[in-house]
Amino acid sequence: MDLEISPLARPFPDMPAIDGVTLRVARARYKEWDRADLTYAELAEDTALAGVFTRNVCCSTEVEMGRESVAKGRARALIVNAGNSNAFTGYRGREAVEQITGQVAEELGCSPEEVLVSSTGVIGVPLPQDKAREGVSAALASEPCTWEEATAAIGTTDTFTKGATATAMIGETKVMLNGIIKGSGMIAPDMATMLGYIFTDAAVEPAFLQECLSAANTRTYSCITVDSDTSTSDTVLAFATGKAGNATLTSFGDPGADAFMAALEEVCRELAQLVVRDGEGASKFISVSVSGAESNDSARRVGLAIGNSPLVKTAIAGGDANWGRVVMAVGKAGEPADRDTLSIAFGGHWAAKNGLPVKDYDEGPVAKHLEGDEVDIAVDLGIGTGHATVWTCDLTHGYISINADYRS
Amino acid sequence: MDLEISPLARPFPDMPAIDGVTLRVARARYKEWDRADLTYAELAEDTALAGVFTRNVCCSTEVEMGRESVAKGRARALIVNAGNSNAFTGYRGREAVEQITGQVAEELGCSPEEVLVSSTGVIGVPLPQDKAREGVSAALASEPCTWEEATAAIGTTDTFTKGATATAMIGETKVMLNGIIKGSGMIAPDMATMLGYIFTDAAVEPAFLQECLSAANTRTYSCITVDSDTSTSDTVLAFATGKAGNATLTSFGDPGADAFMAALEEVCRELAQLVVRDGEGASKFISVSVSGAESNDSARRVGLAIGNSPLVKTAIAGGDANWGRVVMAVGKAGEPADRDTLSIAFGGHWAAKNGLPVKDYDEGPVAKHLEGDEVDIAVDLGIGTGHATVWTCDLTHGYISINADYRS
Numbered sequence: 001m002d003l004e005i006s007p008l009a010r011p012f013p014d015m016p017a018i019d020g021v022t023l024r025v026a027r028a029r030y031k032e033w034d035r036a037d038l039t040y041a042e043l044a045e046d047t048a049l050a051g052v053f054t055r056n057v058c059c060s061t062e063v064e065m066g067r068e069s070v071a072k073g074r075a076r077a078l079i080v081n082a083g084n085s086n087a088f089t090g091y092r093g094r095e096a097v098e099q100i101t102g103q104v105a106e107e108l109g110c111s112p113e114e115v116l117v118s119s120t121g122v123i124g125v126p127l128p129q130d131k132a133r134e135g136v137s138a139a140l141a142s143e144p145c146t147w148e149e150a151t152a153a154i155g156t157t158d159t160f161t162k163g164a165t166a167t168a169m170i171g172e173t174k175v176m177l178n179g180i181i182k183g184s185g186m187i188a189p190d191m192a193t194m195l196g197y198i199f200t201d202a203a204v205e206p207a208f209l210q211e212c213l214s215a216a217n218t219r220t221y222s223c224i225t226v227d228s229d230t231s232t233s234d235t236v237l238a239f240a241t242g243k244a245g246n247a248t249l250t251s252f253g254d255p256g257a258d259a260f261m262a263a264l265e266e267v268c269r270e271l272a273q274l275v276v277r278d279g280e281g282a283s284k285f286i287s288v289s290v291s292g293a294e295s296n297d298s299a300r301r302v303g304l305a306i307g308n309s310p311l312v313k314t315a316i317a318g319g320d321a322n323w324g325r326v327v328m329a330v331g332k333a334g335e336p337a338d339r340d341t342l343s344i345a346f347g348g349h350w351a352a353k354n355g356l357p358v359k360d361y362d363e364g365p366v367a368k369h370l371e372g373d374e375v376d377i378a379v380d381l382g383i384g385t386g387h388a389t390v391w392t393c394d395l396t397h398g399y400i401s402i403n404a405d406y407r408s
Numbered sequence: 409m410d411l412e413i414s415p416l417a418r419p420f421p422d423m424p425a426i427d428g429v430t431l432r433v434a435r436a437r438y439k440e441w442d443r444a445d446l447t448y449a450e451l452a453e454d455t456a457l458a459g460v461f462t463r464n465v466c467c468s469t470e471v472e473m474g475r476e477s478v479a480k481g482r483a484r485a486l487i488v489n490a491g492n493s494n495a496f497t498g499y500r501g502r503e504a505v506e507q508i509t510g511q512v513a514e515e516l517g518c519s520p521e522e523v524l525v526s527s528t529g530v531i532g533v534p535l536p537q538d539k540a541r542e543g544v545s546a547a548l549a550s551e552p553c554t555w556e557e558a559t560a561a562i563g564t565t566d567t568f569t570k571g572a573t574a575t576a577m578i579g580e581t582k583v584m585l586n587g588i589i590k591g592s593g594m595i596a597p598d599m600a601t602m603l604g605y606i607f608t609d610a611a612v613e614p615a616f617l618q619e620c621l622s623a624a625n626t627r628t629y630s631c632i633t634v635d636s637d638t639s640t641s642d643t644v645l646a647f648a649t650g651k652a653g654n655a656t657l658t659s660f661g662d663p664g665a666d667a668f669m670a671a672l673e674e675v676c677r678e679l680a681q682l683v684v685r686d687g688e689g690a691s692k693f694i695s696v697s698v699s700g701a702e703s704n705d706s707a708r709r710v711g712l713a714i715g716n717s718p719l720v721k722t723a724i725a726g727g728d729a730n731w732g733r734v735v736m737a738v739g740k741a742g743e744p745a746d747r748d749t750l751s752i753a754f755g756g757h758w759a760a761k762n763g764l765p766v767k768d769y770d771e772g773p774v775a776k777h778l779e780g781d782e783v784d785i786a787v788d789l790g791i792g793t794g795h796a797t798v799w800t801c802d803l804t805h806g807y808i809s810i811n812a813d814y815r816s
Contacts, residue, residue, distance in 0.1 A: 058739030058747040088735050088747065090764045123732030124765045310718070314811035324531030327496050331466030339466040339496065356498045357532045397808050403722035404804065 008277035008285050008373060008393070009160040015147040015178050016165065019201045020044030020241025024142045025153040028135025030083030030121065030128070036153040038132075040139035041078040041199070042108070044241040048203075049075035049116070050210035052217045054234035060087035061094045062117050065101070066235060069113050073206025075239055076110040079136065080154045080195060081119040081127060082182075089126040096127035103136050118195050118235050120156055120182065151180040154195060157402075158182050159278055164270035168202070168263035170256030173246035175202035179267040181236075183275045196221070196236040196271050202260055203242035204249045212261050213238045213268075220268040223300060223390045224276050225307045238264070276391045281398025284316055286375045286391065293386035294336040303390030305333035306377065313395035316375055321366040323351040330379060341382030346370065354382065416685035416693050416781060416801070417568040423555035423586050424573065427609045428452030428649025432550045433561040436543025438491030438529065438536070444561040446540075448547035449486040449607070450516070452649040456611075457483035457524070458618035460625045462642035468495035469502045470525050473509070474643060477521050481614025483647055484518040487544065488562045488603060489527040489535060490590075497534040504535035511544050526603050526643050528564055528590065559588040562603055566590050567686055572678035576610070576671035578664030581654035583610035587675040589644075591683045604629070604644040604679050610668055611650035613658045620669050621646045621676075628676035631708060631798045632684050633715045646672070684799045689806025692724055694783045694799065701794035702744045711798030713741035714785065721803035724783055729774040731759040738787060749790030754778065762790065 021043060025036035051070040053063045069075065079100055086093045097119075101112035108115075119127060151161040164179045181196035204212075213236070221236055242248065249257050277285055288306045293299035306312055309329040315322035323344045330337055340355035347369030350358050369375065375394075429451060433444035459478040461471045477483065487508055494501045505527075509520035516523075527535060553561075559569040572587045589604035612620075621644070629644055650656070657665050685693055696714045701707035714720055717737040723730035731752045738745055748763035755777030758766050777783065783802075 055742075056736065056739035057741075057743075057745045058735050058750065088732065088760070088763065088765075090748065123735065124760065310807070311811060314808060317808070318812035320812075324496065327466050327531065328464065331464035333465075334463075335465075337465045340498065342466065352496070352532065355496065357496070394812075395808065396812065397805055399718070400722060400725070400803065400805050400808055403719060404726035404728075404802075 005159045006278045006282060008282055010274060010277060012148045012151065012161045012163050013165050015163055016176050018176055018178050018199045018241065019243035020047060021199045021239070022144050023147065023150040024139045025145050025149055026135045026138035026142055028081065028131045030081060030131060033083070036149070037082040038135040038139055039080040039150050039153045040136070041150070041197070043076050043078070043239050044243055045076065046242060047075050048206040048209045048240040048242070049073055050206060050213040050238045052213060052221070052236050056234070058088065060085060060119065061089070061097050062086060062119050063235060065097055066116055066118070066237070069116055070210070072113055074114055075116055076108050076114040077104050078116045078118070078197065078237065078239070079104060081117070081132065082154055082156050083121040084119055084125055084127050085121045085123050086119040086127040087123045089124065092126035096129050096132055099129050100132055100136055103133060107140055116237060120154070120195055147178060147180060151182070154180065155182045162271060162274035162278065164267045164274070166263040166266045168256065168259040170202060170246040170249065170260060173244050175200055175244040175246060175260065177263050177267050179271045181271040181275060183278070198236070198238040198264065198267055200238070200240045201242070201244040202240050202249065203244065203246050204240040204260070208250050209238055209240050212264050215261070216265040216268040219265065220272040223303070223388065224272045225304055225390070225392050273391050276393050279393035280402045281396040281400070282393030283396050283398070284373050284375050284394040286316055286377065286393060288377045288379070288390045288392065289387070290379045290381065290390070291387040292381040292383060294384040295386040296388050297386070298335045299386040299388035300390065302330055302333045302335050302337070302379065302381065303388050305329045306379065307390045307392035310395055313392065316370065317394035317396045319367065319370045321346050321351060321363060321370055326377065326379065327352070330381070336383060337381050338383055343380040343382065345378040347376050348378070413567045414686045414690060416690055418682060418685060420556045420559065420569045420571050421573050423571055424584050426584055426586050426607045426649065427651035428455065429607045429647070430552050431555065431558040432547045433553050433557055434543045434546035434550055436489065436539045438489060438539060441491070444557065445490040446543040446547055447488040447558050447561040448544070449558070449605070451484050451486070451647055452651055453484065454650060455483050456614040456617045456648040456650070457481055458614060458621040458646045460621060460629070460644050464642070466496065468493060468527065469497070469505050470494060470527050471643060473505055474524055474526070474645070477524055478618070480521055482522055483524055484516050484522040485512050486524045486526070486605065486645065486647070487512060489525070489540065490562055490564055491529040492527055492533055492535050493529045493531050494527040494535040495531045497532060500534035504537050504540055507537050508540055508544055511541060515548055524645060528562070528603055555586060555588060559590070562588065563590045570679060570682035570686065572675045572682070574671040574674045576664065576667040578610060578654040578657065578668060581652050583608055583652045583654060583668065585671050585675050587679045589679040589683060591686070603642070606644070606646040606672065606675055608646070608648045609650070609652040610648050611652065611654050611656040612648040612668070613656055616658050617646055617648050620672050623669070624673040624676040627673060627796070628680040631711065631796060632680045633712055633798070633800050681799050684801050687801035688810045689804040689808070690801030691804050691806070692781050692783050692802040694724055694785065694801060696785045696787070696798045696800065697795070698787045698789065698798070699795040700789040700791060702792040703794040704796050705794070706743045707794040707796035708798065710738055710741045710743050710745070710787065710789065711796050713737045714787065715798045715800035718803055721800065724778065725802035725804045727775065727778045729754050729759060729771060729778055734785065734787065735760070738789070744791060745789050746791055751788040751790065753786040755784050756786070
């Protein structure tokens with residue numbers, strides 16, 4: 001099935017080179033296709049590593065081994081396989097990953113734990129070791145490629161390539177951050193995944209890089225949903241080569257640490273939103289802002305209950321300002337809330353305030369707002385100061401077509 | 409929008425009279441329609457009452473007041489309004505309910521708390537007090553009606569009437585149980601609800617009736633899902649008139665208590681499954697049996713994670729035995745599980761055992777099973793003895809059409 005490019009797609013940005021990062025791709029032919037499907041990123045010595053991973057209990061070997069590498073905090077290379085997720089493949093899947101880390105480690109003269117591997121695609125089929133070995137060899141021998149070529153090679157059923165870039169000043173030093181990502185839901189017929197990678201030339205201690213990435217994750221990747229289904233392989237890794245030459249960041253007390261954190265979060269937010277923009281069948285990009293909650297975490301969970309509600313998402317698809325469904329979703333979230341202090345707005349127009357429909361509510365401007373492809377829903381719980389914003393897309397016939405109308 | 413009768417519909421059963429229960433309906437005209445939309449059930453004096461209600465924080469006044477009545481354990485009447493849920497309507501909604509309970513209580517010479525009220529339909533519009541008053545008067549003055557007429561009157565966008573009946577022997581006394589229900593998801597454009605009522609002539613102490621209903625609820629209503637969205641008004645009430653003349657049941661130690669519990673659960677299970685059979689857009693009825701879990705509760709939550717997964721439901725709609733999606737749903741449930749002891753079967757055919765695809769797995773018989781309109785998924789977690797069965801339906805274009813393709 002050929003997928004049309006999402007109507008919410010964004011062009012791939014101009015991405016600068018990141019000192020200490022070299023990208024290469026190769027054709028491992030994990031599937032019957034003629035495209036690059038193995039990506040290799042070589043990283044400077046002493047590159048700091050941080051990562052966040054799926055909480056799915058049935059996670060892949062790649063996720064298990066990635067966690068071990070992140071605990072040590074250093075990386076020399078990243079390999080991404082597209083077309084086979086290697087999940088639910090037992091010891092044979094693990095052997096395939098160990099073969100790759102060993103092969104790359106030997107080439108670079110580093111520890112196998114400094115080689116990160118991600119895989120995305122069909123589940124239950126061990127990654128073929130012969131294809132992986134030849135693919136890695138071909139990548140090692142190939143010419144460096146562009147950021148967009150590498151991004152295309154990590155994609156599976158993505159309908160467009162997704163990247164983001166930012167800079168930050170650390171003291172007198174300008175540092176660069178590039179991020180790339182793949183994902184658009186758990187796409188049929190395979191077990192697809194969200195894989196994201198951020199590369200920076202900044203010098204950052206691994207523990208602090210992890211602190212920044214975890215904080216950004218809470219406010220970006222953890223705030224998006226396409227279809228409420230959590231992959232077995234979701235992974236976001238951050239690599240800091242240190243080649244920019246800034247004084248190494250170790251905590252938020254360091255000059256420039258706040259700027260670095262802001263730039264990292266900006267890249268993460270853009271990448272996360274791009275995944276939503278490629279959500280299966282998406283025709284509208286929806287921002288759900290929740291305020292007045294007991295805590296920020298509580299606000300995020302309420303936002304996700306709204307963003308995951310099929311009834312809210314189908315209402316938006318139909319251009320229907322059905323705030324009753326938003327009430328329902330708030331109520332089912334299981335978070336502290338009070339029906340009688342609840343207020344709801346679409347595109348800045350309040351439909352309900354303090355538990356009652358707004359008097360003389362005019363649906364006209366709201367209906368006009370819902371005709372666009374960017375929809376804002378604001379919910380004020382009226383019980384605290386916690387707030388969060390969640391991003392999602394609408395639920396359309398396109399989602400059903402992609403996921404039900406053909407066999408794997 | 410006229411909805412076609414669900415392909416999974418079942419005929420309304422022959423329902424015997426229940427001594428101590430008289431049913432009447434009237435046209436309150438809560439919406440612009442020409443059909444009975446107010447149902448009145450008069451109950452014998454000293455009828456025992458039990459109830460389970462939505463856990464949605466934004467629940468309706470009817471649910472709040474119903475909880476108070478259930479705490480007292482006695483009922484003399486039930487009024488069900490269809491076409492207006494009276495939810496999210498503040499003090500004016502409460503006034504409307506109090507008017508109804510007062511009007512009926514005066515007629516029967518009972519306490520207003522012995523009059524139960526349910527409402528289902530559009531949200532955010534207070535139930536019109538004049539229509540309610542005239543409707544109740546008309547019902548009080550009307551001839552008794554049949555079980556099917558009463559069931560039709562509580563429905564909103566249901567595509568067929570849903571009832572179930574059973575008997576049990578308590579000592580030498582045969583007791584009858586009739587149940588009726590409405591619901592098929594949270595249907596656009598209104599905030600629809602699941603409302604269920606069970607009537608029996610058995611003599612049962614209210615506290616024990618509540619114990620039985622709560623236990624049945626855990627294994628029936630709490631085990632179904634159409635679209636993962638929880639209504640603000642879900643209500644199931646049980647009424648025991650005592651007219652059968654059996655020795656009053658007070659605990660599971662009493663003769664016949666187990667038989668009564670079994671009959672009650674049978675009625676609840678049938679009603680719950682009928683709601684799934686009328687699930688919006690449903691083309692297949694799916695049973696998800698989970699075994700080997702840490703506890704029964706844990707098994708139910710894993711089953712619901714599978715039954716709520718849009719990717720599992722679209723796969724079944726497409727006739728795709730995509731067990732990778734089942735692995736994903738098990739893993740995201742947040743319950744104790746172990747990838748390497750997980751086994752999955754469709755229609756009795758194992759696709760994966762102990763964390764690995766089954767060798768020489770033949771998809772032929774599985775594909776044939778998935779062509780039918782009754783699909784069985786079995787999941788063994790392999791870590792304990794907890795088990796549960798969850799019922800759901802597939803996710804099809806019909807769901808999107810019902811919920812997105814027209815304005816409220």
